[in-house]
Amino acid sequence: xxxxxxxxRIGVSAAACSLAGVIVGTTMAxxxxxxxxxxxxxxxxxxxxxAPADAQSLADAVARWNEEYPRTGPGIPLTSEARDLLSxxxxxxxxxxxxxxxxxxxxxxxxxxxxxxxxxxxxxITFAILSTRTGGARLYGVAADQVxxxxxxxxxxxxxxxxxxxxxxxxxxQGTASSDIDRVTAIWNDGSAHAFPVRS
Numbered sequence: 001x002x003x004x005x006x007x008x009r010i011g012v013s014a015a016a017c018s019l020a021g022v023i024v025g026t027t028m029a030x031x032x033x034x035x036x037x038x039x040x041x042x043x044x045x046x047x048x049x050x051a052p053a054d055a056q057s058l059a060d061a062v063a064r065w066n067e068e069y070p071r072t073g074p075g076i077p078l079t080s081e082a083r084d085l086l087s088x089x090x091x092x093x094x095x096x097x098x099x100x101x102x103x104x105x106x107x108x109x110x111x112x113x114x115x116x117x118x119x120x121x122x123x124x125i126t127f128a129i130l131s132t133r134t135g136g137a138r139l140y141g142v143a144a145d146q147v148x149x150x151x152x153x154x155x156x157x158x159x160x161x162x163x164x165x166x167x168x169x170x171x172x173x174q175g176t177a178s179s180d181i182d183r184v185t186a187i188w189n190d191g192s193a194h195a196f197p198v199r200s
Contacts, residue, residue, distance in 0.1 A: 034104040036119050037144045040165040041100055046083050049097045054112040055082040059099075062107055062116060074116035075103030085142070085167025092135040096167045098142050106142045108167075119144040123194040125168070125186045129178040137172040139181065149187035155180050 040046060049055050059077035066073035082099040085108075089096070098108040107116040110130055117126025119142055127141025139152055143166055150161040150168040154176055161170035172180070185195045 034102060036100055036104050036106050037146070038098070038100070038106060038119060038142060038166045039145050040085055040167070041081060041083055041098060041106070043083075048080075049082040049084050050087070051084070051095060051097060052079070052082065054109055055079050055097050055099060057112040058107055058109045058114045062101070065116075074105035074107060075101035077101050077107055077116075085165045086140075086162065086169055089162060089169045090135075090138055090171035092132075092138075092171075094135075094138065094140070094169065096140050096169060098167065108140070108142050110138070110140055117142070123186050123196050124188060125150065125184065125194075125196070127168070127184060127196075129181070131178055136174060137176065137178045138170060139172070139178075139184065140167070140169045142166055143168055143186060146188045146190075147186045148189050151185045151187065153182040153185070156182065 056079055059079045062074055062077045066075065077099060078101060079099050082097055084095050084097050086096040094110045096108060096110055098106055100106055101116060104120070105116040106119055106126060108114050113130050115128050119126055124144040124147045125141055127139055129137060129139050131137040143150060143163060145166065150163050151158050152161055152170045154172060159170065161168045181198045183195050183197045185193050187193050
């Protein structure tokens with residue numbers, strides 16, 4: 001588990017743009033499914049991304065990640081399937097774009113800063129944190145179909161993230177930073193809660 005998390009963090013560094021800090025939240029996959037349980041990514045009626053260059057930027061970083069870790073990298077990115085899960089969210093009007101890989105990972109980005117992760121996991125979510133000088137910190141990610149709510153605990157206080165079309169997003173209050181996030185919790189449709197600790 002530790003070595004996989006370290007590899008994921010290395011992959012994030014390659015995928016993040018130079019002005020943004022990204023932290024990954026992911027857990028080991030339960031199975032090697034190549035079709036992640038993310039209905040919004042397989043909806044043939046859903047429009048393609050409005051920012052294909054940003055999706056391609058992440059895909060280029062994923063290709064480098066795969067070259068460095070051919071056995072454990074996310075796999076070939078399927079950017080032709082890239083979809084915008086959320087648009088115009090947060091104080092900066094962010095757009096969350098995602099696409100899957102041929103190994104079943106989900107790659108996702110905001111402002112060309114992002115990473116890849118699995119959602120066929122004990123938590124059912126994968127997420128990242130983007131911090132910019134003007135926009136502050138926001139936590140964003142992709143949730144599996146069975147996730148009905150995502151909660152973020154910041155300095156002991158719980159807040160609900162925006163969750164729509166398998167994408168979730170939370171803009172941290174002004175004056176707080178990514179280091180203030182305690183944990184992220186996914187609530188499934190069976191009522192069970194699956195917490196992912198962030199602060200060490």
